[in-house]
Amino acid sequence: MKMTKTLLATTALTVAGGAVAAQDMVDSMTLVSWGGAYQASQVSAYTDPYVEMHPEVSITWDESSPEAVAKLRAMAEANNITWDLVDVTAADAMRLCDEGLAMEVDHDEILAPAPDGTEASDDFGDMIVSDCFIPQIAYSITNAYRTDVEEWNGETPSDICALFDTEKFPGTRTLERRPINNMEWALICDGVPFEEVYDTLETEEGQDQALAKLDTIRDQTIWWTSAAESIQALADGEAVIGSSYNGRFFSAIAEQDQPLEMLWDAQVYDIDGWVIPEGLPEDRLNRVLDFLYFATDTQRLADQAKYISYGPARQSSAPLVSTHAELGIEMAPHMPTNPENSANSFVQNYEWWADYRDDIDAKFQSWLAQ
Amino acid sequence: MSDATADPNKVEAPTPDDPLAQAKALDNRDASGRMLAADGTPLKRQLAKSLRVQKIRALMLIAPLLIFVLLTFIAPIADMLFRSVENQIVSETLPETVEALEDWDYESGEAPGEPVYDALYNDLFLAAEYKNHTRLGTRLNYELTGVSSLFRQAGRDVEDRGEAYLDQFEELNDQWEDEVVWAELMGSDEWLEAQRAWSEDSGDRLPRFQLREGVAALLPETTRSFLNFVEFIRTEDRESPLDEEPWSRVYTALYTDLMNNDVSAYSGPHAELLQEAAAAVPDFETQTTKEFFLSVDDDWADPELWGTIQAFSPDYTSGYFLSAVDMQKTPEGAALRNEDERIYGLLFKRTMFMSLMITFSCILLGYPIAYLLANLPARTANLLMILVLLPFWTSLLVRTSAWKVMLQQQGVINDVLVWLGLVGDGSRLVMINNQFGTIVAMTHILLPFMILPMYSVMSTIPPTYVRAARSLGATNMTAFRRVYFPQSVPGIGAGSILVFILAIGYYITPEIVGGTTGTFISNRIAYHISSSLNWGLAAALGTILLAVVLILYWAYDRIVGIDNVKLGG
Numbered sequence: 001m002k003m004t005k006t007l008l009a010t011t012a013l014t015v016a017g018g019a020v021a022a023q024d025m026v027d028s029m030t031l032v033s034w035g036g037a038y039q040a041s042q043v044s045a046y047t048d049p050y051v052e053m054h055p056e057v058s059i060t061w062d063e064s065s066p067e068a069v070a071k072l073r074a075m076a077e078a079n080n081i082t083w084d085l086v087d088v089t090a091a092d093a094m095r096l097c098d099e100g101l102a103m104e105v106d107h108d109e110i111l112a113p114a115p116d117g118t119e120a121s122d123d124f125g126d127m128i129v130s131d132c133f134i135p136q137i138a139y140s141i142t143n144a145y146r147t148d149v150e151e152w153n154g155e156t157p158s159d160i161c162a163l164f165d166t167e168k169f170p171g172t173r174t175l176e177r178r179p180i181n182n183m184e185w186a187l188i189c190d191g192v193p194f195e196e197v198y199d200t201l202e203t204e205e206g207q208d209q210a211l212a213k214l215d216t217i218r219d220q221t222i223w224w225t226s227a228a229e230s231i232q233a234l235a236d237g238e239a240v241i242g243s244s245y246n247g248r249f250f251s252a253i254a255e256q257d258q259p260l261e262m263l264w265d266a267q268v269y270d271i272d273g274w275v276i277p278e279g280l281p282e283d284r285l286n287r288v289l290d291f292l293y294f295a296t297d298t299q300r301l302a303d304q305a306k307y308i309s310y311g312p313a314r315q316s317s318a319p320l321v322s323t324h325a326e327l328g329i330e331m332a333p334h335m336p337t338n339p340e341n342s343a344n345s346f347v348q349n350y351e352w353w354a355d356y357r358d359d360i361d362a363k364f365q366s367w368l369a370q
Numbered sequence: 371m372s373d374a375t376a377d378p379n380k381v382e383a384p385t386p387d388d389p390l391a392q393a394k395a396l397d398n399r400d401a402s403g404r405m406l407a408a409d410g411t412p413l414k415r416q417l418a419k420s421l422r423v424q425k426i427r428a429l430m431l432i433a434p435l436l437i438f439v440l441l442t443f444i445a446p447i448a449d450m451l452f453r454s455v456e457n458q459i460v461s462e463t464l465p466e467t468v469e470a471l472e473d474w475d476y477e478s479g480e481a482p483g484e485p486v487y488d489a490l491y492n493d494l495f496l497a498a499e500y501k502n503h504t505r506l507g508t509r510l511n512y513e514l515t516g517v518s519s520l521f522r523q524a525g526r527d528v529e530d531r532g533e534a535y536l537d538q539f540e541e542l543n544d545q546w547e548d549e550v551v552w553a554e555l556m557g558s559d560e561w562l563e564a565q566r567a568w569s570e571d572s573g574d575r576l577p578r579f580q581l582r583e584g585v586a587a588l589l590p591e592t593t594r595s596f597l598n599f600v601e602f603i604r605t606e607d608r609e610s611p612l613d614e615e616p617w618s619r620v621y622t623a624l625y626t627d628l629m630n631n632d633v634s635a636y637s638g639p640h641a642e643l644l645q646e647a648a649a650a651v652p653d654f655e656t657q658t659t660k661e662f663f664l665s666v667d668d669d670w671a672d673p674e675l676w677g678t679i680q681a682f683s684p685d686y687t688s689g690y691f692l693s694a695v696d697m698q699k700t701p702e703g704a705a706l707r708n709e710d711e712r713i714y715g716l717l718f719k720r721t722m723f724m725s726l727m728i729t730f731s732c733i734l735l736g737y738p739i740a741y742l743l744a745n746l747p748a749r750t751a752n753l754l755m756i757l758v759l760l761p762f763w764t765s766l767l768v769r770t771s772a773w774k775v776m777l778q779q780q781g782v783i784n785d786v787l788v789w790l791g792l793v794g795d796g797s798r799l800v801m802i803n804n805q806f807g808t809i810v811a812m813t814h815i816l817l818p819f820m821i822l823p824m825y826s827v828m829s830t831i832p833p834t835y836v837r838a839a840r841s842l843g844a845t846n847m848t849a850f851r852r853v854y855f856p857q858s859v860p861g862i863g864a865g866s867i868l869v870f871i872l873a874i875g876y877y878i879t880p881e882i883v884g885g886t887t888g889t890f891i892s893n894r895i896a897y898h899i900s901s902s903l904n905w906g907l908a909a910a911l912g913t914i915l916l917a918v919v920l921i922l923y924w925a926y927d928r929i930v931g932i933d934n935v936k937l938g939g
Contacts, residue, residue, distance in 0.1 A: 067900040095903070098504035098522065172779075177886070208710075222803055223886055237780045351519055358902055359515040359711075365894070366713040368886040369720075 025287040028058045033087040035063035036228075037251050041307035042087070044325070046295040053294075057287070066226075068092060072101045072277055081277045084288045090271040091350045093133035098354075102132035102275040110289055112297040114316035123298075127271050127313045129350060134296060135273035135313035137304065140336035140345065141181050142267035144249045144260045145169075145241040146234060159344075160266035161189040163241060164216055174233045174242030177223035179364035180353060181243065181268050184346060186213035188266055198352050207360060211367050223368065234260055246336050250309035254327060254334070264341040268348050271313065309334035447916070454909035457687035460679065463506040464493040468683040476680060476701040481671040487659040491528065492595075495619045498525040499602055512904050513689065513699070514678045520669055527666045531657070532618025535625050538654050545643055549615045554639045556596050557611070558582050565612055576604055579611065588636055591623035625651055677701025690910035714911065717891045718918070724809060724890070725873040731813040732820035732869050733862060740824035740861070745833070755825075762818045770879045773811040777802040777883075803885025811883050816872055820865035827861030827936050860936035867926065867935065871919060891915060 031047070033039040039061060047059050064071055068088050075081050088096065096102035107128060111120035121128060127135035145157050151170050162169050163185065175182055187197050187206065190213045200206035222239055224230040231248050233239040235258045246267070252258045274296070276288055294300065301312035302320035309331060312318065321331055332338055336345070405413040429436075461468045466489035474482040497503040507521030539546040554562060557579060564577035579600045586593045599617050603609040628651045633644050663670040681701050682689060689699040696712040697704050706712075739758065743751050761769060776782050779798040787793040801807055831854065839849040877892040884893070891911060898908035926932070 069903060070900040073903065095508070098508060098518075099903075100501045100505060218886075225881060229882075236778065238778050351522075354522075355511060355516045355519045358512050358904070361902065362711045362713065366711055366716075369713055369716055369889075 024283045025290065026283045027056045027287075028060065029084045029284075029287055029291060030060045030062055030082060031085050031087070032062045032064050032068060032083050034065045037308055038247060038310075039063065041304050041310075044307050045304035046291075046300055049300075050291055050294055057291075069095055069099075069101070072096060073099065075277070076101055076279070081279055083277055084280065084284055085292065086275050086277060087136070087272060088275055090129045090133060090135075090273070091353060093273065093275050094130045094350055094354060096275055097130045097132035101278055103278045103280070104131040105134065105276065107134065110292065112293055114298055114314065116316065118316065120296075123314045123316050125315060127273075129271065132275050133271075133273050134275070134292065135271050136296065136301065137272050137310035137313055138269060138337055139272060139310045140246045140264075140267040140269050141176075141243055142246050142249070142336070143241060143243050143263040143265075144234065144253070145263055146237065147259045147261050149240050152240075156261065157241060157263050158265070160185055160263070162263070164189045164213060166217060166220065169241060171220075171240030172233075172238060173217055173221040174224055174230045174239035175221050176230075176243060177225050177368070179360045180348070180357075182214060183207070183210040183360065183364070184268065184348075185266060186210040188346070189213060194346055197346075198349050201356070201360070202352075207363060211363070214367075218368070234258070246334075247308045247310050250334050254309075254324070254329065262341075264336075265344050267336055267341065267345045269336065269342075269345055270348060272310075273313065305331050305335070309336075311335040311337035450909045450912055452909075453906055454690050454913045455686045455688070456906065457682060457689065458685045459506055459509050460683050461685055463497050463502050464490065464679070464683075466490075467493050467679070471676065471680050471683065474676065474680070476673060476677040479673055481660075481673060482676055484658060484660050486676070487663055487670075490663065491531070491622075491659045492619075494521075494524055495528045495532075495595075495617070496598055496602075498528055499617070500606075508903070510678060510682065512693075512902075512907070513682060514675060516669065517675065517678070520667055520675070524663065524666050524670070529618055531659075531662050532620075532622045534655070534657070536618045536621040539621055539624070539647065542647060542650050543643060545640075546621075546647075547615060550612055551640055551643070552596070552616050552620075553611050555644070556582060556585055556593065565610055568610065570608075570610070576608065576610060579604070582638060584636075584638070588631060588633060589624065589627040590631075591626045592620060595620045595623040625654060625656070674701070690906040691914075693907050694910040694914055714891070714894070717889070717894055718914070720805075720887075720889075721874060721891045721915075722918070724805060724812075724888070725870055727809050728812050728816060728873045729820075729866050729870045731809065732817055733866065735813065736817055736820035736824055736865065737858075737862070740821050740828055741858075743821070743825045744828035744831070758818055758821050761814070766815065766878060767882075769815055770811055770882050773807065773814070773883055774802060777807055777810065802883050803888070805884075805888040807883040807885070808880050808888035811879050812873060812876060815879060816869045819868045819872060823864040823868065823936070824858065824861035827864070828858050831857045860934050863926075863930055863935040867923070870922075874915065874919060 031042075033042055043061075051057055051059060062083065065087050068086050069092050072081075072083070072086065075083070086102075093102065097104065107121040107124065108119045111124075111134065113119055114123040124135050127138070129135075143157075143160065143163065145162070147156070149169075149171055152168070155168060157163075157165075157169055163173060163175075183201055184197050187200055187210050188194065190209060192200050192209075201210065222229075222233050222242075224233070224242075224244075227244045227248050230239070230242050230244040231252050234242055234244075235252060235256075241263070246262070249260065249262055253260050253262070274292065276285070276292075280288065296314075298314055298316045299320065301314050302317040302322075304310070305312055305317075305321045306323070306325040312321065318337070321335070323330055333340070336342060407413045407416045409416075467486060470486045470489040471482065474486060494503055497506065503521050503525040504518075507518040507525075510521070511518035536546075545551050553565070557565070558581060561577060561580040568574060568577055579597075581593065581597075596616060599620060600611050603611065603614050607614075624647070628644075628648045633641075633648045636644060657665075669675060678701065681699055687699065688704075692699050692704050694714055696707050696715050698707050739754070743754055743758070746754065774781070778784070779800065779802075781802075783801065784793065784798045788795050788798065793799060801810070835853050835857070836849050839853045840846075844852065874890075875892050876890060877896055880888055880890045881893050881896075884890070892915075895908045895911050895915075898904045898911070923932075
């Protein structure tokens with residue numbers, strides 16, 4: 001721990017001193033991300049400008065973020081870490097940190113301060129949910145509905161409970177095939193206030209209550225495992241309302257003109273960010289830290305929002321968010337953090353899920369399979 | 371004139387019979403009458419030797435394949451079998467606690483006594499320094515919900531407990547915060563000298579730490595935790611104990627030692643400091659370890675928690691296998707899981723049922739095609755063969771997604787049915803995201819594995835047999851049933867085994883088109899590998915699946931006979 005700290009301190013010093021070239025650094029990096037439009041936005045906002053500054057660096061992308069925790073564990077067991085920087089969700093970052101697979105970092109030492117001099121840890125604020133986690137974007141899991149459903153007689157859903165209202169809004173739903181978020185939404189629509197959701201879910205009765213609510217739509221729901229499935233189902237008219245990531249909805253609506261409309265009510269915030277695998281050799285770590293210092297500064301995070309509708313994790317980036325790089329539309333109204341969208345949003349409790357995931361998942365899958 | 375070939379002994383060139391002939395000619399026998407070779411060694415031994423050389427040569431030929439199979443197939447399977455029972459993490463992370471718990475009885479229904487908490491404090495402090503405690507928390511959380519955060523929280527707080535003592539010692543005399551004082555107190559003079567001569571930049575190895583004589587007897591607890599500390603900074607940080615203040619844990623231990631032992635006779639370095647502290651400690655504010663853990667979280671008094679730790683303390687556990695058959699290893703022994711958490715039995719049954727359905731559909735669809743392939747003229751047969759193989763060359767994902775487009779409610783088949791007026795627009799058929807969809811898509815994907823072995827067997831059946839049967843008066847049906855079909859059975863057997871074994875472990879197709887009722891056990895295994903990280907349970911499920919396949923294979927061998935399986939002519 002001490003060693004990494006001194007190492008980090010020296011790195012930060014040299015970076016600040018501009019003596020980058022003097023350091024021992026490799027010229028290649030393997031970054032891990034989610035593929036699709038999200039990874040493309042990272043390429044445009046982070047790696048392209050970085051490679052322009054350092055033409056000697058070659059960057060390899062690996063689209064393994066969905067199984068990052070399992071693969072990092074396997075790599076650690078084999079004692080052969082081939083990744084340099086990994087993009088994961090906040091919950092996965094916590095697990096990686098718990099398992100000792102990700103490196104603990106001092107955010108103020110390795111990250112750039114805001115332009116006004118605010119330290120990185122204050123600029124990121126609550127987004128730093130784990131000592132290993134370097135936040136990038138805030139996204140949300142939320143819902144959207146088709147705008148051309150005849151059976152709805154001109155009515156449009158205005159809140160999350162439209163998911164469960166099969167009388168007023170008949171048709172197939174599409175939801176993720178795991179308990180997280182679905183259990184919360186079910187309880188909320190069964191009259192449980194936001195702040196009591198996790199206390200309720202902690203009890204057997206609460207879990208049964210949530211499943212009973214979900215029972216009302218179980219057989220008319222397409223349960224997706226990858227977010228693309230849900231967009232496909234909605235776009236093909238297989239489903240009329242359902243959940244996915246807000247960035248995916250944005251690209252379906254704004255870029256592909258699908259007849260969909262966002263339903264921001266009770267959107268569940270989540271954060272995505274980088275972790276550095278534990279045990280990188282020094283020359284690789286130096287390169288990663290150099291890249292990270294650049295890629296997580298205020299301007300770079302704001303730049304990413306030109307390509308995808310995810311909110312930058314730094315407070316100082318928010319005012320810099322501008323228009324979409326190709327479509328030219330204002331991005332701010334499409335951000336989950338936009339005041340109009342976040343009026344009634346729900347905050348997921350990562351620690352709670354870390355405890356209850358195994359138990360509730362077993363129940364949920366057993367319930368689904370019946 | 372004698373015939374040159376009649377007598378081998380007269381032939382100039384050597385023949386295979388030569389050694390025998392020579393032996394006979396020389397009548398080489400030893401005292402016990404054993405046949406000897408030309409060089410005097412027993413013939414039997416020489417023969418064995420030459421056979422051995424041949425065997426080794428043959429083995430070397432197959433060695434690359436053998437090593438490859440061993441490394442990439444046998445070793446992973448062995449590893450998987452091992453993982454399904456391995457459970458060293460508990461006894462490795464909490465060695466003292468596991469030992470202290472041996473005297474505790476779950477049946478008592480009470481929390482264990484002080485010694486167990488003392489041991490836990492020891493273990494947990496060390497585990498938290500090495501960052502192992504959260505890993506153990508995750509492991510135990512598979513068995514008892516909530517352990518994960520309990521360990522994470524306690525790992526953060528163990529530091530605080532020691533801090534309270536540290537502060538009191540430092541308040542008493544600020545020499546206690548001096549790492550050099552500690553080093554002089556605990557380390558021998560010899561070591562101190564060597565350590566002082568060492569410098570971090572020299573690149574030399576850290577001198578091995580030596581205890582001061584007598585200190586272990588005087589301050590046993592302190593010595594133990596100080597040694598842990600020295601070992602940790604040596605291996606993890608490569609730091610000298612002269613530059614690092616000891617862990618707060620060392621101060622807690624010092625308090626315990628000073629309360630229990632008399633140090634008035636001690637006369638080594640810092641004797642005064644020690645004696646001053648000994649006089650002061652009875653007035654220190656203190657808290658037993660049990661009180662401390664209960665102040666972190668009430669759940670540390672829960673017998674259920676301790677029972678779980680106890681139940682999972684052996685190095686090998688049946689816990690994963692019990693979980694894999696919808697049971698649970700509880701402190702009281704194995705028990706069935708709650709009704710609403712059972713899933714694996716259902717999934718195993720479903721996997722078997724759907725794999726059999728897929729195999730039968732493949733036989734039904736594949737047999738006529740293979741028959742056509744074998745009996746059509748070569749040109750047409752080749753064309754047909756390409757049609758069979760074409761999907762085989764297409765990406766699995768593309769084929770699966772294509773079925774989605776075909777079968778979904780707004781898909782091609784439903785659209786056609788609605789257009790024809792066979793189905794109303796409001797009542798489109800549900801053909802995907804259920805068992806039906808999985809069976810259709812997988813039958814299509816696995817069909818070539820059925821057709822190819824059938825075809826290769828059928829193409830070796832001489833058409834004359836059927837003709838002969840017909841000429842002897844059999845009807846078409848009888849000739850097929852009594853003559854052709856029995857000869858094609860080995861092809862069906864081979865195809866069925868291939869298709870069934872492939873189907874039972876299939877993953878990606880059911881994941882995409884299976885919905886909730888059409889998923890296989892392999893989807894659950896994948897979930898435990900990549901999402902829940904419960905690799906032990908995944909390994910146990912995989913082992914059971916392997917056992918089921920082997921049993922079916924054995925049953926097949928007993929009923930049909932594995933000799934009756936032919937993959938080719």
